[in-house]
Amino acid sequence: MRANLRNVTGAIRAKRANVVGEMPHWEQLRDLGAALKDDTLADLPDRLLQLERSVQARGGQVHWARDAREARDLVALIAEQHAVTELIKVKSITSDEIELNLALEERGIHAVETDLAELIVQLSKDSPSHILVPAIHRNRAEIQELFNTELPGEGQLSDDPAALAGAARRYLRQKFLTTKMAVSGVNFAVAETGTVCVVESEGNGRMCVTLPEVLVSIMGIEKVLEKVEDLSVFMELLPRSSTAERMNPYNSFWTGVTPGDGPQEFHLILLDNGRTNVLADEFGRQTLRCIRCSACLNVCPVYERAGGHAYGSVYPGPIGAILTPQLLGMYDKNANTLPGASSLCGACYDVCPVKINIPQVLIYLRSEANVQKGLTAEALAMKGMKFVMAEGWRFEGALKLARVGQGPLVRGDAITSLPGLLGGWTQSRDLQPLPKEGFREWWKRRGQEPAAASGEADTSSESKERV
Amino acid sequence: MHIDLFLTCVNDALFPQTGQATVRLLERLGHTVGFNPRQTCCGQMHLNTGYRDDALDLARKFVGDFRDAEVVVMPSGSCAAMVRELYPQAAQWAGDEALLREMEALAPRVFELSEFLVNRLGVTDVGAYYPHRVTYHPTCHAMRGLRVGDAPLRLLRQVRGMTLLELAGAEECCGFGGTFAVKNPDVSAAMLTDKTRHILDTGAEACTAGDNSCLLHIGGGLSRLRSGTRTVHLAEILASTEQEVYA
Numbered sequence: 001m002r003a004n005l006r007n008v009t010g011a012i013r014a015k016r017a018n019v020v021g022e023m024p025h026w027e028q029l030r031d032l033g034a035a036l037k038d039d040t041l042a043d044l045p046d047r048l049l050q051l052e053r054s055v056q057a058r059g060g061q062v063h064w065a066r067d068a069r070e071a072r073d074l075v076a077l078i079a080e081q082h083a084v085t086e087l088i089k090v091k092s093i094t095s096d097e098i099e100l101n102l103a104l105e106e107r108g109i110h111a112v113e114t115d116l117a118e119l120i121v122q123l124s125k126d127s128p129s130h131i132l133v134p135a136i137h138r139n140r141a142e143i144q145e146l147f148n149t150e151l152p153g154e155g156q157l158s159d160d161p162a163a164l165a166g167a168a169r170r171y172l173r174q175k176f177l178t179t180k181m182a183v184s185g186v187n188f189a190v191a192e193t194g195t196v197c198v199v200e201s202e203g204n205g206r207m208c209v210t211l212p213e214v215l216v217s218i219m220g221i222e223k224v225l226e227k228v229e230d231l232s233v234f235m236e237l238l239p240r241s242s243t244a245e246r247m248n249p250y251n252s253f254w255t256g257v258t259p260g261d262g263p264q265e266f267h268l269i270l271l272d273n274g275r276t277n278v279l280a281d282e283f284g285r286q287t288l289r290c291i292r293c294s295a296c297l298n299v300c301p302v303y304e305r306a307g308g309h310a311y312g313s314v315y316p317g318p319i320g321a322i323l324t325p326q327l328l329g330m331y332d333k334n335a336n337t338l339p340g341a342s343s344l345c346g347a348c349y350d351v352c353p354v355k356i357n358i359p360q361v362l363i364y365l366r367s368e369a370n371v372q373k374g375l376t377a378e379a380l381a382m383k384g385m386k387f388v389m390a391e392g393w394r395f396e397g398a399l400k401l402a403r404v405g406q407g408p409l410v411r412g413d414a415i416t417s418l419p420g421l422l423g424g425w426t427q428s429r430d431l432q433p434l435p436k437e438g439f440r441e442w443w444k445r446r447g448q449e450p451a452a453a454s455g456e457a458d459t460s461s462e463s464k465e466r467v
Numbered sequence: 468m469h470i471d472l473f474l475t476c477v478n479d480a481l482f483p484q485t486g487q488a489t490v491r492l493l494e495r496l497g498h499t500v501g502f503n504p505r506q507t508c509c510g511q512m513h514l515n516t517g518y519r520d521d522a523l524d525l526a527r528k529f530v531g532d533f534r535d536a537e538v539v540v541m542p543s544g545s546c547a548a549m550v551r552e553l554y555p556q557a558a559q560w561a562g563d564e565a566l567l568r569e570m571e572a573l574a575p576r577v578f579e580l581s582e583f584l585v586n587r588l589g590v591t592d593v594g595a596y597y598p599h600r601v602t603y604h605p606t607c608h609a610m611r612g613l614r615v616g617d618a619p620l621r622l623l624r625q626v627r628g629m630t631l632l633e634l635a636g637a638e639e640c641c642g643f644g645g646t647f648a649v650k651n652p653d654v655s656a657a658m659l660t661d662k663t664r665h666i667l668d669t670g671a672e673a674c675t676a677g678d679n680s681c682l683l684h685i686g687g688g689l690s691r692l693r694s695g696t697r698t699v700h701l702a703e704i705l706a707s708t709e710q711e712v713y714a
């Protein structure tokens with residue numbers, strides 16, 4: 001799995017660097033993207049009301065969902081009104097967030113994923129592990145076996161990717177042509193016109209938003225943009241950051257309903273599910289700029305090694321580590337550990353097309369989480385350390401003590417095993433012992449003796465020992 | 468120029484030779500160096516681990532200790548990034564306007580060693596001599612936090628007698644991340660393994676960087692592998708001359 005991840009994320013990473021490199025104004029574009037999002041977020045209630053009016057004016061219907069349950073119920077209700085027992089879906093992480101498929105299944109409605117990778121994930125009763133490449137953790141042989149058992153009427157398939165893709169395509173085409181209702185996510189929605197947009201690579205989304213009679217699109221409330229022109233900025237930023245393409249192969253836009261063309265009933269569900277809380281936090285708010293491009297996942301060294309499922313959150317990787325705990329609230333025991341899973345290397349911030357300062361938000365959230373956790377052993381250790389560090393002389397004294405105390409731990413010229421909280425360090429690393437003379441002592445000694453020469457002679461011998 | 472040295476707690480405790488090298492180097496370049504013995508730690512570990520109030524106490528102490536300095540130089544990219552980038556942010560989070568103003572006034576006078584030499588003093592040839600094969604690891608906070616760019620490399624390229632070897636995957640984090648290395652030891656170790664493998668592939672005798680906390684991590688990994696390749700802080704290479712090799 002780790003090898004799959006490294007190959008795929010590595011390839012996307014290199015390609016992304018290329019297509020970004022050919023844009024001379026990439027930095028300005030990022031700034032513009034961030035500013036447009038910030039402006040919209042600042043007036044979010046107004047923008048959403050405007051969006052509602054625009055969609056209604058063009059014959060669409062708008063629903064507001066406070067949380068996941070309300071959103072699920074809305075979809076189920078619409079399906080029931082049309083007596084639908086099977087619907088098709090475009091890959092949508094928002095619908096994963098509200099656990100839509102499971103909820104529909106419980107009410108006797110089967111949702112068929114039409115994105116190839118999502119289909120694989122669904123058939124294998126798994127959950128996606130990457131925003132963009134949800135089945136990144138599956139290999140070809142596994143997929144062959146899966147299709148042979150799950151896709152009836154295809155006979156025995158070889159592990160040839162083209163044959164596998166062909167089987168999936170035939171299966172899906174049948175669904176596109178016979179299913180009455182579709183559910184999609186939303187990449188952007190324009191308040192000014194009520195235009196909704198889905199961008200994708202395979203064309204299955206285009207089928208879903210054009211062929212069925214009834215279309216339900218679910219969007220997090222942060223996906224709204226003010227004007228149509230704003231789209232032009234994000235249509236540059238998103239594909240380059242996401243699939244490392246200059247443009248997505250399929251960009252579908254629709255506005256309300258058009259008699260005789262496309263779905264004749266269009267529902268837009270505006271999902272809050274914790275977003276207004278994020279919005280209320282002045283610093284954390286930048287998280288809502290996210291356009292789900294997944295660039296941050298592809299550069300993250302932690303994600304590369306741990307994989308998407310390791311986060312235990314719908315949104316994996318760096319963005320998940322800041323978005324999930326904010327959506328769920330910092331008291332959630334699983335979510336509030338997520339911000340800790342980062343070395344704060346900052347690679348995610350550098351690639352983020354809307355300049356979310358993920359490392360700083362992580363640091364910010366770690367403090368919020370610690371406040372919730374109260375006085376832990378770690379908190380006490382930190383307090384103790386701060387007490388020592390509050391005065392130079394205390395620190396000096398502590399170092400002297402430690403020099404004596406480390407004695408039993410030193411083996412040869414290294415410490416190879418540490419007790420307690422610090423044991424994680426020596427699992428795979430040595431620690432060098434404290435030196436015989438600290439800098440302070442050297443500095444003092446140097447100051448007492450005439451000129452610098454004495455100090456030079458003394459320490460060069462000590463330093464040379466290390467060569 | 469009179470330069471105030473902020474040594475950083477890691478160097479104070481574990482790497483006195485880096486502090487000594489920094490002092491010698493700056494003096495050799497004709498400056499006077501001061502060391503305020505009240506100094507301790509910038510509070511980076513506290514802030515990054517999520518103890519904002521504790522970190523702010525240490526930040527206030529730093530501002531108090533160095534308020535009057537002409538310039539403050541530190542042989543650590545992550546501590547310089549902490550002071551310059553994160554102090555103001557943390558003050559904002561705490562809503563402490565007065566502190567924020569003080570920090571913003573101090574920040575432009577705070578430098579990591581290599582950026583101080585190259586960007587502020589305008590020197591790249593510091594007259595160093597270091598007859599070894601060396602590879603350079605750009606640390607995350609210096610590279611992405613401070614944007615020191617190629618300042619360290621420009622200094623290293625001028626070192627006489629030294630062979631500078633290119634490191635594959637140089638810009639990838641070594642997996643240290645402060646308490647991350649202790650709290651997520653497996654992922655951290657996986658990142659470290661890649662880093663040490665790339666270092667050993669260069670055939671270098673030593674790996675250098677501008678931050679001893681990362682080098683502590685990388686050096687700990689190299690030591691566990693019994694590789695014989697060591698780590699050495701940039702300052703120690705730059706301080707070395709034909710008369711005396713410091714590291």
Ligand code: SF4
Binds near residue numbers: 291293297356
């Ligand atoms: S946080 Fe930034 S880089 Fe990550 S998915 Fe969102 S927009 Fe993309």
